[in-house]
Amino acid sequence: MPDKRTAFFISDRTGITVEMLGHSLLTQFDGVEFKQVTIPFVDTVEKAAEVANHINQVGLAEGSCPLVFSTLVNPEISSIIAAANALFMDFFQVFTDPLENELGVKSSHTVGRSHSFSNSYSYQSRIEAVNYALNHDDGVSTRDLNQADVILVGVSRCGKTPTCLYMALLFGIRAANYPLVLEDFSSMTLPAQLKPLRQKLYGLTINPERLQHIRNERKPGSSYATLTNCQFEIKEAEALMRQEGIHYIDTTTKSIEEIATTILHQANLERHIY
Amino acid sequence: MPDKRTAFFISDRTGITVEMLGHSLLTQFDGVEFKQVTIPFVDTVEKAAEVANHINQVGLAEGSCPLVFSTLVNPEISSIIAAANALFMDFFQVFTDPLENELGVKSSHTVGRSHSFSNSYSYQSRIEAVNYALNHDDGVSTRDLNQADVILVGVSRCGKTPTCLYMALLFGIRAANYPLVLEDFSSMTLPAQLKPLRQKLYGLTINPERLQHIRNERKPGSSYATLTNCQFEIKEAEALMRQEGIHYIDTTTKSIEEIATTILHQANLERHIY
Numbered sequence: 001m002p003d004k005r006t007a008f009f010i011s012d013r014t015g016i017t018v019e020m021l022g023h024s025l026l027t028q029f030d031g032v033e034f035k036q037v038t039i040p041f042v043d044t045v046e047k048a049a050e051v052a053n054h055i056n057q058v059g060l061a062e063g064s065c066p067l068v069f070s071t072l073v074n075p076e077i078s079s080i081i082a083a084a085n086a087l088f089m090d091f092f093q094v095f096t097d098p099l100e101n102e103l104g105v106k107s108s109h110t111v112g113r114s115h116s117f118s119n120s121y122s123y124q125s126r127i128e129a130v131n132y133a134l135n136h137d138d139g140v141s142t143r144d145l146n147q148a149d150v151i152l153v154g155v156s157r158c159g160k161t162p163t164c165l166y167m168a169l170l171f172g173i174r175a176a177n178y179p180l181v182l183e184d185f186s187s188m189t190l191p192a193q194l195k196p197l198r199q200k201l202y203g204l205t206i207n208p209e210r211l212q213h214i215r216n217e218r219k220p221g222s223s224y225a226t227l228t229n230c231q232f233e234i235k236e237a238e239a240l241m242r243q244e245g246i247h248y249i250d251t252t253t254k255s256i257e258e259i260a261t262t263i264l265h266q267a268n269l270e271r272h273i274y
Numbered sequence: 275m276p277d278k279r280t281a282f283f284i285s286d287r288t289g290i291t292v293e294m295l296g297h298s299l300l301t302q303f304d305g306v307e308f309k310q311v312t313i314p315f316v317d318t319v320e321k322a323a324e325v326a327n328h329i330n331q332v333g334l335a336e337g338s339c340p341l342v343f344s345t346l347v348n349p350e351i352s353s354i355i356a357a358a359n360a361l362f363m364d365f366f367q368v369f370t371d372p373l374e375n376e377l378g379v380k381s382s383h384t385v386g387r388s389h390s391f392s393n394s395y396s397y398q399s400r401i402e403a404v405n406y407a408l409n410h411d412d413g414v415s416t417r418d419l420n421q422a423d424v425i426l427v428g429v430s431r432c433g434k435t436p437t438c439l440y441m442a443l444l445f446g447i448r449a450a451n452y453p454l455v456l457e458d459f460s461s462m463t464l465p466a467q468l469k470p471l472r473q474k475l476y477g478l479t480i481n482p483e484r485l486q487h488i489r490n491e492r493k494p495g496s497s498y499a500t501l502t503n504c505q506f507e508i509k510e511a512e513a514l515m516r517q518e519g520i521h522y523i524d525t526t527t528k529s530i531e532e533i534a535t536t537i538l539h540q541a542n543l544e545r546h547i548y
Binding site for chain 1: 384433491
């Protein structure tokens with residue numbers, strides 16, 4: 001039976017950062033089963049005391065020392081959690097001293113600066129990116145297509161929509177997507193609207209078996225979802241993309257994060273940080 | 275003139291985690307202007323040497339020591355970056371030893387475990403959450419509305435759509451949204467489809483001036499966008515939500531991350547970690 005541990009991700013705000021980083025670290029340890037618990041908005045000494053108490057209870061009940069990852073800005077709150085019977089690892093604390101020394105500036109210890117509403121302009125441009133992605137999903141609208149930062153192309157259900165939404169929401173990128181369909185394959189040319197925008201195009205492709213599985217979940221038993229059709233569409237789409245000199249990436253075993261960041265990296269697009 | 279520093283966020287994979295955490299730390303230091311550069315996919319010693327060289331060049335050109343945040347799993351790659359003339363802070367390195375000691379297990383130092391495509395089931399459920407959010411945006415479809423984890427209600431343009439998409443993409447939550455409109459205000463009752471699902475409802479509200487600004491960007495000069503109309507709709511929507519005992523949150527000065535995580539926290543919904 002594998003060792004079992006509870007890992008707490010504790011934050012005074014959203015908990016998104018500490019959850020990601022703590023989770024990343026834990027994936028490095030094989031053979032241990034982690035129960036991962038995120039506790040956001042621990043922003044008062046009262047809540048901190050309650051959480052510390054809960055950590056102690058869990059440790060007693062499980063007979064093993066809990067792991068506590070945190071990004072707590074306030075030293076008083078942090079010290080309360082640190083006093084619990086757990087392995088305490090605060091991602092801020094450990095680098096605040098070296099940063100203060102190097103910069104010659106004291107940390108402001110202000111809660112809520114990250115993932116916060118910094119200004120309405122930045123917020124608005126992000127919302128506009130999301131609206132842009134929604135309005136330019138699946139070739140729905142070709143208006144303002146030239147305002148896209150990037151236009152994803154590929155066969156239906158290869159991952160275009162979630163990737164565009166992710167790029168818009170996380171990085172403020174205006175991402176459109178446009179399906180490649182039978183008509184394009186028979187003429188072996190790009191849709192007319194896309195031709196003048198070739199430098200913005202980025203392709204997605206996928207393994208035929210996986211595409212069949214995805215399409216079959218959506219339209220069970222349809223000719224659209226047969227393996228033969230999936231194989232045909234993918235072969236044609238890849239041939240068209242190669243012919244047109246469009247970079248493409250295989251999404252079969254990639255996460256949305258990997259697809260999105262690979263495209264931004266290769267297309268040299270600036271990632272806005274929110 | 276404020277001190278200027280270049281901060282590098284370096285990762286062997288997507289760079290999302292290190293970018294978030296490094297950015298969070300930097301927001302704590304007032305009076306310093308940071309140029310933030312994310313370099314993802316540093317996964318070979320050759321790339322690492324190139325990046326180290328680039329860091330050195332930047333430091334020389336700017337006459338100040340760059341800051342380097344990293345989440346590098348491979349010790350060889352990490353040591354190359356660490357040898358650059360910079361303040362090197364690796365979020366993994368610092369906690370790997372204490373974790374190895376506590377768990378009695380060696381870190382596998384495997385690149386790409388985080389934000390990776392771990393299994394197709396998990397990926398598929400996340401994509402389904404995104405499709406669900408798209409299909410249940412703005413009350414478009416009421417089919418399967420009872421399968422929602424949460425249903426956001428509020429006036430048009432108060433932030434429902436981006437919040438639902440964020441919850442779906444980042445946490446795999448099935449989030450629907452439904453607008454509250456004039457008809458609901460005149461009858462002072464919830465839309466019929468929502469009545470049996472009251473326990474899943476969560477409200478968003480917003481400051482009238484800000485709503486006016488957002489609506490006016492979208493439909494300039496429309497009666498929909500007048501301050502009087504925005505004030506009226508918000509007053510009525512809040513009255514209706516109070517009457518029906520629906521929790522609501524003011525989105526005016528909140529980021530998408532804050533809105534989404536607050537709702538998940540208060541509604542006690544499990545955040546899946548991808």
